[in-house]
Amino acid sequence: MTDTVTVLIVEDETDLADTYAIWLEQEEYEVWTAYSGDEALSKLEPAIDVILLDRRMPNIPGDVVLKKAREREGAYQISMLTAVEPNADIFDLPFDEYLTKPVTRTEVLDAVERLVVRDSIEDDLNELFQLASKHSTLATQSNDDIERTQRKIQEEIQDQHETIQSKIQRLDDPEDYFSVIEEPPATYDSHDAP
Structure with missing residues (x-):
């Protein structure tokens, strides 16, 4: 580590x-x-x-x-x-x-690893949002220095995105964690209960 x-x-x-x-x-x-x-x-x-x-x-x-x-x-x-x-x-x-x-030992170690990865993803997302904010702030301006800076920011955004994707893949089953973001669970209907 x-x-x-x-x-x-x-x-x-x-x-x-x-x-x-x-x-x-x-x-x-x-x-x-x-x-x-x-x-x-x-x-x-x-x-x-x-x-x-x-x-x-x-x-x-x-x-x-x-x-x-x-x-x-x-x-x-x-x-x-x-x-x-x-x-x-x-x-x-x-x-x-x-x-x-x-x-089990494995369950404890896996849980700690997941929590560490999730924490680092949160930090990475904050950095990504900061880069996106800088990019959108400069979008209304135009000169050679700003265009170079925007290209650099775009590269950093891409790198940050790849870093986040890589960390998400380290989770045991990333779909379990992120499927709820993409598609929230269906509404519970008490008539469906056994």
Whole structure:
């Protein structure tokens, strides 16, 4: 890895948290652990890239930690990693991924990789939007310097587009993530329910 990715594991079962930490450290992630919601909140800082968060913890549950993390400074990618089966209550939870225990080493590593890629795609999209804004700003002007600059911006837009496409292909199944953007799911009709 070129840049070290920092992962915070929030899990009250210490053996489980330590196991996840070993898996991630073997892949050269920097790993922090918190064994309670209180400890997690005290460790939240912008240096953290990914949070693996248990929902069911004594004192401060993961749902509360999740909401408080979203209020803090930091662009965290957060995966719930929990034995709690998802139900309708997840609608109000601002997580990026949801894994249900038990999980394998591969599932944890894949989830962290997906979150890292998705975060970098977000940065790349912001850069692409900035380039597009520059291009459209110069579109109303014309002279040799501006035309050269526009060509350079167009090349950078193309390069950025290719970078984004390449990262999207690194996701396990990019169609699962982006098909909802292209074609939103059909409206649920209660008459269709069994």
